[in-house]
Structure formats: structure tokens, C-alpha cells
Amino acid sequence: MTQDQLMDYTQVMERFDPVIGLEVHVELNTVSKMFCSCSTAFGAPPNTQTCPVCLGLPGSLPVVNAKAVESAIRIGLALNCSIATWCRFARKNYFYPDMTKDFQISQYDEPLCFDGEVEVEVDDRPYTIPIERAHMEEDAGKSVHMGGTTGRIQDAAYSLLDYNRAGVPLIEIVTKPVYGTGAEAPEVARAYVSFLRDMIRALGVSDVRMEQGSLRCDANISLMPKGSHTLGTRTETKNLNSLRSIEKALRYEIGRQGAVLAAGGTVKQETRHWREDGEYTWPGRSKEQAEDYRYFPEPDLVPIAPGRDWVEQLRATIPEVPAVRLARLRETWGFSPMELRDAVAAEAVDLIESTVAAGCAPQAARKWWMTELLRRANADNLSLDQLTITGLQVAQVQGLIDQGVLSDKLARQVMDAVLAGEGSPEEIVAVRGLSLVSDSAALHDVVAAVIADNPDVAAKIRDGKVQAVGALIGAVMSKMSGKADAAKVREMLMSMLSE
């Protein structure tokens, strides 16, 4: 348990300015690894996705995955970075059992992407986050510590190694120190990582799932006495598995460092770990003596020199900033903030967009995806995009309603049939004979028969009790097995009863 003294947050802010810095690792979703052709798929049995190269066997050599370079450049461009005309990989040397070569192929003083910036908003106030660099590197394998009570190496009896992850391409995105965020520092950090997650997802280059580790964040923070221009000693907090924990951990560190400094103490430069259970940070290894990684240019790889034409082609593929896009869509679609927020949360925005693009009214598209289809997805424990129905098909169903071919009830049956893989909406309507009967001649006999069968009800309506018509409509619909246009039936009943 923590023994840390915490200073009141507002008191800290009266005396100090927090300075934050964020290091984010993004696992790319390339089909194969950074330097070999092994699969990167998550969750395979241990050590089944390995080869001499990612196992670092003697004599094996790395070959760069061009797709990973492309993804890295696209991330760099999305962060408004400059793209190096020439850069090299470097070896980061350290011994650890999950590193098959006991060095990591990374980049050192020649990153692929550098000097960018992005803007994030907190409470409608914009903050500029300066980006130092975004570089390529390979992931390590995974150690599983066995026989202890905590799952940590300290009390493990032995450890098992899984190298499936070894060599999976990573992009490390490092900010410059971010000044001037004041009391909003934790929220700004959260907004920045949230921005990265949305942007990288929009780029389609990573799953960016924090809980699966495909987006990992280390948060640095230090406190600078107000009026000073000298940076304080920073700590680096790891094990931040959610946006929420980034914000909470920084808030905690501000309180902790504030208390240390206010008591005349000094902050120790160290790595700390966020304890999700108790919501506090805990010191890891000390960083007072910086580790010497003995970086040098990787001699097994040739330099990367992305052609300017290629970079410009990639620039053309960079999507709109997600927040800007959402604001635009909300406006065009006329959604309420709540409606848009729900659509974002349900990951329905792209689907609604494709439905609208196929000719459907935005509110109708939203209604289908956020009610009927979301209910079906939840029932089957699927995400919306896993449903076997496209935006075009949803738009087609809505089109059939608008034409009066389908009622809402019939439309739901068609939707189910599409989901069951029975074909396109029009095919299903044709095959199942689901279209409404709105032909007056065909309806006339049924309506007349229903009036004749229910003289009491007919009399009430003739006497002015118009609401009683519902019973007659129901009787007609029942005789027509629901395949009648209710509005048409009502119109016909009223007209015949007034004759």
C-alpha cells in the first residue's frame, strides 16, 4: 500500500506548473512482423509464430517490412511531422530473456518522423502538443512468470517465454515537454492519447486497443516552481492501461511530487508503476543512473530513404482529423450531441456514414444502427461492424419503406433475413412475398367483408367514434397476414363507412 503524502491539487497549482511528456507505443497491424514474414496475429499458441529471424538464431538476418515503413510514415504525416529523407535503424543493446538477440532494432538519432505537432481540446480550450519524433522498432517477446503469487518476476519460481510478439512492428511516438497546461495537465494528456488512438484507428494501421497492449503509454511529469524556467525532476509512470488511468496517474503524481517538494524534499528520477487496484503509483527501477544502451547504427540493414513522391502519395491518404470529422458530420446530419456521442461509443459512425452515402436519411440511418441492429449485435455479442449487413443494404431497406413497399414490421423481418445471409433486401422481399398490398382493388373485398362482419363497430364509427377504426384495421391486417399498408387500409375504411 502507498505511504505517499499527497498535497491538495489546487494548492500544488498555486505553487507549481506541471510539465508533461508522453511516450506512446503503437503496435502496427501489419500482416507480418517488422523484419520477417511471421504472422502478427494476436492470441496464437505460444511460440507458434516464430522463425530463425524473430528468434534471433545465429546467422539469421532482418529484412525490413515495407508496409511497416509505410504505416510509420502515415502516422508521422498525421502528426504533422517531417519525414526523414535518409535514416537508419540502430541497435539498442541490453540483456533480457524476452529479447531474442539481446538487442532491440530501433532508431536512435535518425528517426523516420520528427518535429510534428497536434492540437487537442479540453473544455473547448485548444492545446498544442509538440511531437519530438515517431520512430520504428520491434517489439520484444513476452515473459510469463510462474509459480509466484503476484505474477511478477520477483517471487516467480520460473518464467516461460513466448516469442510470438517478438518482432511485431512498433511505432514509438514521443512528445517534447508540454508546457502551459496548468491544472488541466492530466486531462490534456488524456485528450492527446485519445486523439492518437482515434487518429491511428482512422489511419487503419493499428487496432490501438489499450487493453490488449497495442497502444501503450508512459507518462512523464515534473513540477516547475511558478516563475521558474528550470524543469523539475521527472518521473515516468508505466502500466497505464486506459485513458482513465493516464489521467488519474498524472493527477496522483502531481499531488505526490507537490508534497515532496513542498516539504523541501527532492523528487527522485525514477520509473513508477500505476496500481489500478489502489489507484496510486509505485516506484520501479531507479533511473538516476541512466542505462547505457550502447546504440550504434544497425549494420545488418541498409538505410531507409523514402522518396518524396512516395511521401506525397501517402500524404494524400491521411484522413481528416477525427474530432474535426465528427463535428462536421454532426452538423451535416443534424444529430444532437448525445446522438453523436452514442454513435461514437457504439462505433457506428462509419456505418451510419456509409448508409447515408447510399441515400438514406441520416436520422433513419442512425435509428436502424443504434436501435434494431445494435440490439441484434449485443444479443450475439458482436460489434456492429461484425454484423453481416452493409450500409447499402440498410439504405435499401429504408428505401423500400419510403416507397410504401414495406411496413416497419416487415422491414425488420427483411433485416433479419439479410443478417441470415438470404440475399439483398429486394431479393428477400420477392422470394418471401413480403411486400405490402396497397392495391385498392385487392384490398376492397377484404375491407368490405370486415365492415360486414363487424356491424356494431361500423355503426360506432359512423356515429363519430373514429378511434374505433383501429379494431377494424387490426381485423383487415389479420386477414392479410400483415401484408397491407395500414395507412391505406384506414383510408379505405373511412371512405367506405362515410358512403
Added chain:
Amino acid sequence: MSTLIHESAHRLAEMMAVGDITCEEVTRAHLERITEAEDQIHAFLYVDADRAMDTSRRVDAKRRSGEPMGPLAGVPIGVKDVFTYAGAPTTCASKILEGWHPPYTATVVQRMIDADMVIVGKTNMDEFAMGSSTENSAYGPTHNPWALDRIPGGSGGGSAAALAGFEVPLSVGSDTGGSIRQPAAVTGTVGVKPTYGSSSRYGLVAMASSLDQPGPCARNVLDAALLHQVMSGHDPKDSTSIDASGPDVVTAARSRDVTGMKIGVVKEFGGEGYAPGVERSFREAVAGLASAGAEIVEVSCPHFPAALGAYYLIMPSEVSSNLARFDAMRYGLRVGDDGTTSAEQVMRLSRGAGFGAEVKRRIILGTYALSSGYYDAYYGSAQKVRTLVIQDFSNAFCQVDVLVSPTTPTTAFKLGERIDDPMAMYKADLCTIPSNLAGNVSASFPAGLSAEDGLPVGFQVMAPPMRDDLVYRVGSGLEALLEDRWGGPLWTLMKEEGR
């Protein structure tokens, strides 16, 4: 003993092609010679007799079926134990890899297999190719067939001695600072370090990645060229492999004509430290080339004397990183894993027990040279010297077609003579190192026997990158000239008991 063992590789191939002899006979003759000579020479760490005989029978069957065969089909070959060959152990002459059976085959070895050559075994070497005498082998030294109390050179002493001892007509080596050429020089054989990138390093256990290059070893120039052709060519598994077809070395090796060539004698390689017998044989060879129609000029390469120092910073730096992977976690020797030790302790104990003194010396040297605060002074300065050496070559090749020098300052020294004096040992590579730093092609050819001690002297020829044909042309001219003088190949001057 069958006289087949004295035949050249190309003659054996011809005899097999016309059906005078079978591959089985050729392989059996060499295996018998190996059985007879190994007690004294110890050129092999592993003899793969059964597989070699199986291969021979398959090659004979293939030939009988009328399929087209390559120019070296059926020729036995020894492979330096630094290349992986699935189905046989690869030790790099180190205890740390004892018992390791690689699951994959090096590209150059695979090319020999595809060319229907017969791999008879793995040859001895200095541990991880570090040394100039083969005395650093963890499995005992190789002896020079010309004088059994002498070193066969190193690191590829096994590959050279196997040729000089008639155990195989061809072998393959790797050259990082002279490991093919210096053994060739002291055993009176031919050894070529091709242009960096012309033969694949995939499956060559790395010593210093930016310097290592596989190359052919033979008893005559044409045999070397034929093997060169089999080995070389682009390999997508090696990023530093050159994606262009190399020059026609075989035609060059058949030319036996140096008329009109401009040959530069490196001014800096001679005088103090060079054995008079070596200098005399070298001068006689140069005079011979002049009389055969070459133009001889003296060329100064002022930075060549600094190459040795630069090499002993760059090479150990890469060694310290390349050899990190031998950490006992995945393969090879594991010491001290008794259930109480940590992974780090097991790494330490295993590396302590598994590496020999010279390997440890270079790892320590390289770790130091790459350390923070020393990097610029050591690794950085050495890279600058490397650039200057490249400039020396460029300037020289503006004036001449090739550069020549003695391959090594002395003839074969006695086993044990320099083992406690690393600097004396390192000086054996004084003349060969510049071409590793610059990446250009360089070869050693027999220049005769020293008048001082009757031991072979090597003649080094260096040519621009991708002009490997030029060294073969000079080599073949020199060979024609000297064989006239000797009345046959140099080995015919060997004492009867050596053959």
C-alpha cells in the same frame, strides 16, 4: 591413396561429366584421405560422411538420368563451421554453441547443395572467427600441412588446411579482416574475399556484420572462380546483398593474361615487420607480372596503416552486440541453472564458461568502445578512418586497375608463438583489413615459397567493388607465370609426406 585427391575441382568435374569416374568414387577418395590425415591436420570439426555418400549416389543417379549438371556438380567441399547447415551441428568452434543443430541452412550452403556439390563436413576455425591461427578453436588447433608445427592461418585455418592437405578440392570461408586470405597465404592456396554484398551472409553466424563476407577457397584460380560463381548472387534474405549481377569471374580466371593491366604496389605495406623472404617472393611475383606485360607503379595509400586500429574498434563494437544473443536462454550451453539462480546469473555463468579468452577480450573491448561518453572518441573516430581508407582506395583506383601487396607480413608462424601476444597476432591481418573496411574485393594467391623457411607466401590483389573479375584476371596471370617456374602447381613442391 587415390590420386583423385590431387586433382583440381574443375578437372574432377570434367572427369565426372564425361563418365570417367563417379561422384561416389570422388567422395570416397576424399573421405578416405580425411580419415588418414585428420589425426595430424585436424581441419574438420565434423565430417558428414554418410550424408556425403548419400548425396554422391544421388548426384550420380541424376547424371545418369541425363539432367543438366552445373560446372561443379559432384565436387566435394568443406564448409567453415560458421555457416548453418541443417542436419549438422554448427559450433563456430565455440563451447557456447556445442550441440546446437540449426534448423535452417545458410544461403551460400544451399546454393552449393542446389549446384549438386557434395558437402563433406564443417571445417575448424578460430572461435567465432576471431583469430589468425585457428588456435582459438575451443576444439583444438588445426595444423599446417606444409609444416605440422605451424599455424594454418585463421580464422579459416581449417578450410585452408583441408585444401593444402588434399582432404577436399574446395572449401568455403568467411573473411572479416583476412580470415580467408591470410590462411590461403600461409597454406599456399587461393582465397577470395568477394565484394561486400556479392555473396549472402544469411546463415553466416555474424562476427562483425559490416565486414563479414563469405568467399571461396581453392587450390587454383579457376576452381575459386567456379565456386565464386556458385556462391554469389542476390539474396532477398540479406538486406546488404547487392541486387545486381556480378562480373564474369570464370572468364577472367581462364584469361591467364595481364597484358596492359595497370598494377599498383601499395607503398605502405612493406619494410619493418615484413619477413625478408616474404618481401622477396612478393617482389619476384611483381617482376613476373611486369615481364608478362603489366604496367607496375607504386601507389601510396596513406591511411592504410591506420586501418588496423580502426578495425579493432569497429569489429569488436559489432562483436559485442552480435554475440549478445548467446545468453543460454534458447540454445547452446547453459551453466548454473539449478533452480536457485536468476536468468541473469545463468547468462553470466554460461557466457563466462562458454566463451574463450579472445572472444571475451573483443566483447569487452567493443562494449567499452560503444559506451556513452566514449562512442565518439572510439567508434566514431574509427568510422572516420574507415571513410579515409575508402577514399585511399578510390584515389588509387583512379590511377591503377588493381592494388597488390603481400597478403600477410610473414609466413606461417609456429603454433603457440603468438598466442599470448594479441597485438602480434592482430598484425597478421595488417594488409588484409583495408578491403574489409572498404568492402572492395581482395584475394590471396600463392607467390611461391619463402627463401628463408621454404613456406608459402601469399600475394594479395585488391580491386574496386564489383570488379571481382580483375582479381581473378591478375590471379590467373600470376598462376600461369609461376606454374611455369615451378613446373606445376605450388603443392608439387610440397614434401612427399605432406601429400
